[in-house]
Amino acid sequence: NAGVTQTPKFRILKIGQSMTLQCTQDMNHNYMYWYRQDPGMGLKLIYYSVGAGITDKGEVPNGYNVSRSTTEDFPLRLELAAPSQTSVYFCASSYNRGSRNSPLHFGNGTRLTVT
């Protein structure tokens, strides 16, 4: 009963490095999302996808890229890491788009530090 799985759990990057945060779900959900959570702030939507091959920007997409080649996987790419990207990143999925009858299922998060 895996649900939404994120890897890695922790990562430290140097400024300018790149990395990919992995996310996979086994619930056959159409919708997938990437959020970032900063201290004292609510979750901010980075990117989302409504199905394989379709992605769109959320509130804070700058500095990130995504792809959705399969229903299960939704990786998040940081090309040139900056200190402002230090945050906790959550991947989530839902059957429909986070609607009243389709709650989000979250992974356990990736804590990223950029120094």
Added chain:
Amino acid sequence: GNSVTQMEGPVTLSEEAFLTINCTYTATGYPSLFWYVQYPGEGLQLLLKATKADDKGSNKGFEATYRKETTSFHLEKGSVQVSDSAVYFCALYEGSGNTGKLIFGQGTTLQVKP
């Protein structure tokens, strides 16, 4: 724009105390309202929801009533346990189909001491 405001934390209570975490929202139309909970080291999970005015969501002893007149969705529990220690997020969803958006409050940390 739409927004959700929660009371500042952390909230520190003794076991068996009464809990209230305030949540107010600003939205056009008639949003659905949610409380999500994040236990240490885990992702968020849905705690309860209400989809229309005067609805009461409940789960695990927690309750929240959708108050349209005061635009509020306060979370309550009559007797908290140490295991309730977590971060609680109020959220709203407004829209339909593919055009809606889920907006989270900043989260309120609850610490329950034995």
